[in-house]
Amino acid sequence: MRRSVTIFLVFTVFLLGFALHNVWTLLSLLVVTGREDQISRAELPAPNSDSISEKPQLIPKIIHQTYINESIPAHWKGPQQTCLDLHPDYEYKLWTDKKSREFIAAEYPWFLETFDGYPYPIQRADAIRYFVLHHFGGIYIDLDDGCNRSLDPLLAYPAWVRRTNPTGISNDAMGSVPRHPFFLKAIDSLPEYNRRWVLPYITVMGSTGPLFLSLIWRHYNNAGPQDMDRVRILFPDEYNNHTWSFFTHHLGNSWHNNDVKFIFWLERHWVLITIVGFVVGLTLLWCIYSNFILPRQSSPGPRIRFPYARRLPFYRRISSKDIPLDDRHEV
Numbered sequence: 394m395r396r397s398v399t400i401f402l403v404f405t406v407f408l409l410g411f412a413l414h415n416v417w418t419l420l421s422l423l424v425v426t427g428r429e430d431q432i433s434r435a436e437l438p439a440p441n442s443d444s445i446s447e448k449p450q451l452i453p454k455i456i457h458q459t460y461i462n463e464s465i466p467a468h469w470k471g472p473q474q475t476c477l478d479l480h481p482d483y484e485y486k487l488w489t490d491k492k493s494r495e496f497i498a499a500e501y502p503w504f505l506e507t508f509d510g511y512p513y514p515i516q517r518a519d520a521i522r523y524f525v526l527h528h529f530g531g532i533y534i535d536l537d538d539g540c541n542r543s544l545d546p547l548l549a550y551p552a553w554v555r556r557t558n559p560t561g562i563s564n565d566a567m568g569s570v571p572r573h574p575f576f577l578k579a580i581d582s583l584p585e586y587n588r589r590w591v592l593p594y595i596t597v598m599g600s601t602g603p604l605f606l607s608l609i610w611r612h613y614n615n616a617g618p619q620d621m622d623r624v625r626i627l628f629p630d631e632y633n634n635h636t637w638s639f640f641t642h643h644l645g646n647s648w649h650n651n652d653v654k655f656i657f658w659l660e661r662h663w664v665l666i667t668i669v670g671f672v673v674g675l676t677l678l679w680c681i682y683s684n685f686i687l688p689r690q691s692s693p694g695p696r697i698r699f700p701y702a703r704r705l706p707f708y709r710r711i712s713s714k715d716i717p718l719d720d721r722h723e724v
């Protein structure tokens with residue numbers, strides 16, 4: 394019995410180790426804060442401040458946004474206009490589906506097949522923003538984000554993204570110089586991350602969305618980029634909710650569905666789910682072990698009988714029917 398438990402534990406530890414190895418970067422997102430790369434409010438001029446920033450402006454003055462076509466819905470025209478009004482000296486590029494495809498075909502033809510093959514349009518909307526930032530540089534802003542003040546101070550950082558709670562970074566407002574190594578890594582990794590998961594939400598998040606970008610960010614930082622190449626992080630207070638924040642967030646994500654509600658539910662109950670998962674997983678492992686592996690050994694031990702085990706292939710051979718008669722006499 395003791396030996397079988399040891400084997401069971403070794404097997405379980407091995408399995409957990411393997412699982413952990415595969416999701417290590419994902420787990421590290423739970424503890425990484427990004428504080429060391431924070432664009433702190435102390436280094437930013439106050440909104441409407443007359444102080445002239447001494448920092449050179451590195452990012453080109455371009456605002457990128459994406460939509461299906463040129464007819465932007467009424468509820469997003471307001472936020473869009475706030476950004477246009479605050480930045481009359483910026484070039485404005487709206488990446489429609491048609492323009493996006495033409496751009497990828499012309500500048501990044503190696504990606505066109507993946508781009509066309511994405512099952513969800515939002516994946517193309519996600520992907521295109523990394524490519525335009527890589528190619529032109531500038532600031533990408535989601536249509537549901539409005540501007541609260543001039544983005545000029547953010548032009549001083551070669552690349553920045555924003556932090557999200559509770560983990561990771563988002564891709565709804567990002568800035569970069571052209572050909573920044575972080576966005577190069579992002580576009581380069583897109584084909585590899587193009588996998589389908591059961592829920593559309595996870596597929597989108599993990600293949601092109603914020604989860605994808607967060608994983609790339611972890612890998613990028615783990616490789617120890619030079620100081621100049623570091624990706625700076627805008628924290629929630631500097632993103633919205635305050636008078637000094639750069640953006641205002643407007644609700645209206647067009648693609649949120651039931652699976653999103655499910656994910657948010659999972660997120661709220663993750664401790665409970667983890668515990669239940671472990672209990673169910675270990676019970677299942679023990680069931681399999683005690684029904685299929687343990688009966689081969691003579692030592693009796695506690696068993697959880699798996700009711701249909703007899704009907705499964707391979708099981709019959711080791712079921713009680715096959716125990717020689719002389720063994721039965723001893724019972």
Ligand SMILES: *[C@@H]1O[C@H](CO)[C@@H](O)[C@H](O)[C@H]1NC(C)=O
Pocket residue numbers: 461462463464
């Ligand atoms: C733009 O896309 C929307 C949403 O699919 C559609 O309703 C509208 O007719 C399109 N407008 C044009 C000009 O194609």
